[in-house]
Amino acid sequence: MExxxxxxxxxxxxxxxxxxxxxxxxxxxxxxxxxxxxxxxxYDRSSLSRKQKAFNIIRxxxxxxxxxxxxxxxxxxxxxVFLPSLILFGLGFTGFIVALINFKNRPVDQPAQQxxxxxxxxxxxxxxxxxxxxxxxxxxxxxVLILHTLASIFGHARIMLEEQACLEQFGNAYRAYMKRxxxxxxSF
Numbered sequence: 001m002e003x004x005x006x007x008x009x010x011x012x013x014x015x016x017x018x019x020x021x022x023x024x025x026x027x028x029x030x031x032x033x034x035x036x037x038x039x040x041x042x043y044d045r046s047s048l049s050r051k052q053k054a055f056n057i058i059r060x061x062x063x064x065x066x067x068x069x070x071x072x073x074x075x076x077x078x079x080x081v082f083l084p085s086l087i088l089f090g091l092g093f094t095g096f097i098v099a100l101i102n103f104k105n106r107p108v109d110q111p112a113q114q115x116x117x118x119x120x121x122x123x124x125x126x127x128x129x130x131x132x133x134x135x136x137x138x139x140x141x142x143x144v145l146i147l148h149t150l151a152s153i154f155g156h157a158r159i160m161l162e163e164q165a166c167l168e169q170f171g172n173a174y175r176a177y178m179k180r181x182x183x184x185x186x187s188f
Contacts, residue, residue, distance in 0.1 A: 001081075001137070001140050001141070001142055002140050002141065002142065003142045003143070004143075005069075005073045005074075005139065005140060005141045005143070006073070006074065007069070007072040007073060008072060008074060009072065010074050012074055012075045012077065013070075013071060013072060013073060013074050013075065013139070014069075014070035014071065014072075014073050014074075014075060014135050014138065014139040014141075014144075015070065015071045016075070017070070017089055017131075017134075017135045017138065018067065018070060018071065018135070020093070021093060021096075021131060024093075024097065025096075025097075025100075028097060028100055028101075029100075032100075032104050033104075035108075036103070036104050039103075040100075040103065042165055042169075047161070048157070048161065051157070052157040052158075052160075052161065055154045055155075055156075055157040055158075056154075056155075056157060056158060058151075058154045059151045059152075059154035059155045059157075059158070060151075062147045062148075062150050062151035062154065063147075063148070063151040065147055066132070066136075066143075066144050066147040066148045066151060069139075069141060069143055069144050069147070070132075070135055070136075070139060070141075070144055073139040073140075073141050073144070074139065075138055075139055076138065076139060076140040079140065081137050081138075081140075082138060084137070085134045085135070085136075085137035085138035086134070086138065087134075088130060088131075088133060088134030088137065089130075089131050089134030089135055089138065090134075091130060091134075092127045092128065092129070092130030092131030092132075092133070092134055093127070093131045094127075095116060095123065095126075095127035095130065096123075096124055096127035096128050096131060098115060098116055098123075098127075099115070099116045099117070099123035099124045099127055100124060101115075102114055102115030102116055102117055102123070103117075103124070109170075110170065110173055111166055111169075111170045111173060111174045111177050113177055113181075117181070118181065119181070119182075119185065120181065120182060120183070120184055120185050121163070121177070121178065121181050121182070121183050121184075122159055122162075122183060122184060125152075125155070125159065125184075126184055126185060129148070129152050132144075132148050133145060133148065136148060159183065163178070163183075
C-alpha cells in the first residue's frame with residue numbers, strides 16, 4: 001500500500017475493475033423493467049437541506065477523485081494482498097448484483113426485505129463500498145481507500161433522504177422494517 005502511488009495510463013490499471021463493474025451493472029439494469037430502474041433512483045433531491053446539498057457535492061467530488069485515481073493507478077498484481085483484494089471485489093460486486101435482483105423481485109407495494117435486505121437496509125451501497133475497497137487494495141492506494149471512505153460518510157445524507165422517501169411511500173411497513181434491520185450492517 002502506498003500513500004503516493006505512481007499514476008500512469010496503462011492497460012493493467014484499476015480501470016479494469018470499473019469497466020467490469022459498470023458494464024455488468026448496465027446490462028443488469030437493461031434487463032430490468034423501466035419502473036424498477038426508476039424506483040432505484042426515486043428520491044427527490046430538491047428537498048435536500050443546504051447542509052445535505054453540501055454533503056452531496058463533497059461526496060460526489062471525493063468519489064470522482066477516487067475514480068480518477070483508480071483509472072490512473074496500476075494494479076499491484078505481484079503483491080500478497082492482490083488475491084484477497086480480488087476476493088473482496090468479487091464478494092462486493094456479486095453482493096451488489098444480488099441486492100439489485102432482490103430489489104427487482106420485491107412486491108411493488110412493499111419495501112425490499114428479502115435476500116441481502118434482511119441484513120442491511122442498503123445492501124447495494126454496502127456492497128459497492130466493499131467492491132471499491134477491494135479495488136483500492138488491488139491498486140495499493142491509501143488515497144483511494146481514504147477518499148472512498150470519506151465519500152461514503154458524506155453519502156449518509158443521501159441515505160437519509162432515501163429512507164425518508166421509503167417512509168413516505170411504504171409508511172408503517174418501512175418503519176417496522178427499520179426496527180428489524182440495521183441501516184448498513186450490524187447495529188449501524
